[in-house]
Amino acid sequence: MSDIAGIVFAEFTEGQPVEFLRTGTFIDMHGQEVEITDEVLDALVANFEAGAAGQDVPIDVDHWKGEAAGWVTKIWRDGDRLLANVDWNEVGERMVGEKLYRYLSATFDTVNRVLRSISLVNFPAVKGLRPVELSEGIVAIGLQEGLLDRLLTAVRGVFAELVSTSGDGDGGVDAGEHGSDSDDDEGGSLMGEEELREQVRQEILTELAEEQRTRAELREQVRGEVETELREELAHRQSLVTFAEEICGGEAGLSTDPDELVELMAGMDEAALATFQDVLRAKVVAFGEMGSSRGGSAGLKALDAEFAEQLRAWVAGGQSVDEWFALNGSDVGGQMAEFDLSEFEGES
Numbered sequence: 001m002s003d004i005a006g007i008v009f010a011e012f013t014e015g016q017p018v019e020f021l022r023t024g025t026f027i028d029m030h031g032q033e034v035e036i037t038d039e040v041l042d043a044l045v046a047n048f049e050a051g052a053a054g055q056d057v058p059i060d061v062d063h064w065k066g067e068a069a070g071w072v073t074k075i076w077r078d079g080d081r082l083l084a085n086v087d088w089n090e091v092g093e094r095m096v097g098e099k100l101y102r103y104l105s106a107t108f109d110t111v112n113r114v115l116r117s118i119s120l121v122n123f124p125a126v127k128g129l130r131p132v133e134l135s136e137g138i139v140a141i142g143l144q145e146g147l148l149d150r151l152l153t154a155v156r157g158v159f160a161e162l163v164s165t166s167g168d169g170d171g172g173v174d175a176g177e178h179g180s181d182s183d184d185d186e187g188g189s190l191m192g193e194e195e196l197r198e199q200v201r202q203e204i205l206t207e208l209a210e211e212q213r214t215r216a217e218l219r220e221q222v223r224g225e226v227e228t229e230l231r232e233e234l235a236h237r238q239s240l241v242t243f244a245e246e247i248c249g250g251e252a253g254l255s256t257d258p259d260e261l262v263e264l265m266a267g268m269d270e271a272a273l274a275t276f277q278d279v280l281r282a283k284v285v286a287f288g289e290m291g292s293s294r295g296g297s298a299g300l301k302a303l304d305a306e307f308a309e310q311l312r313a314w315v316a317g318g319q320s321v322d323e324w325f326a327l328n329g330s331d332v333g334g335q336m337a338e339f340d341l342s343e344f345e346g347e348s
Contacts (some may be wrong), residue, residue, distance in 0.1 A: 021106045105118070248261060
């Protein structure tokens with residue numbers, strides 16, 4: 001670095017290639033077994049190069065379809081694994097550089113074999129991949145010595161021209177009054193050049209240092225704001241995932257994919273989301289054990305299939321539900337008011 005005059009800073013440059021998929025049999029995030037072969041890897045590369053995704057492929061975070069941490073610029077197969085070049089942005093540089101995330105996980109269409117995204121994760125389904133690293137490059141902030149010499153030569157030329165001009169005519173400099181012998185003049189001139197050179201150098205360094213400090217402060221401010229927003233968005237996303245798993249899981253719940261419910265809720269504002277979740281919590285009940293129905297008879301018991309069939313035949317014969325319960329109440333194990341009889345409404 002001897003030919004550089006100035007301040008040298010380390011900043012992230014474009015990172016080295018990253019590994020994001022390899023051959024083998026794995027269990028994906030939905031609990032399904034997925035087999036990755038050489039043929040699958042080759043197809044993913046070919047479709048990426050053909051632009052089959054219909055857009056640039058992002059690097060997202062934890063498979064969340066939100067703010068990107070970078071963009072995939074190229075993928076290729078190296079033996080039994082796929083590698084990629086990534087154009088990282090500040091979010092990605094921070095997350096990888098500070099080791100908040102260490103690994104990658106691919107999301108792709110298993111039927112059409114189209115890469116949709118690559119996610120920064122800490123618990124990848126595909127094990128055995130090299131951790132993500134960013135190459136640390138050295139960026140010099142300063143001036144080349146040759147440029148500085150040319151600047152100083154120009155300054156000396158202007159200075160010499162001013163001295164020469166001031167020595168002509170009556171207004172010239174009287175060597176008898178102010179001069180000395182030639183050795184002293186040469187020594188004084190050289191001292192002046194060195195001082196001027198150092199002064200210019202220090203001014204340039206001061207300006208560069210101030211500019212770099214301003215850029216660093218602004219960069220840190222933006223990073224802090226982005227990190228705060230991203231953490232809040234991730235926390236909100238996780239709350240939606242938790243709610244969806246609660247509503248769609250277990251023996252009582254919505255018969256829908258939790259991921260679809262999360263995507264639906266993600267587009268709602270705060271007020272609409274609160275109302276939507278309250279409605280779902282009120283409506284999700286066990287349709288069977290307690291005889292609940294979608295018509296609003298939550299908390300009532302259901303008649304056993306045998307008794308329900310007897311009651312249908314009884315009512316079909318023109319007799320009332322009340323009369324049937326008066327005769328069979330002790331056998332069915334409860335009073336009429338304890339059962340869901342919504343299908344017999346109007347028959348009492």
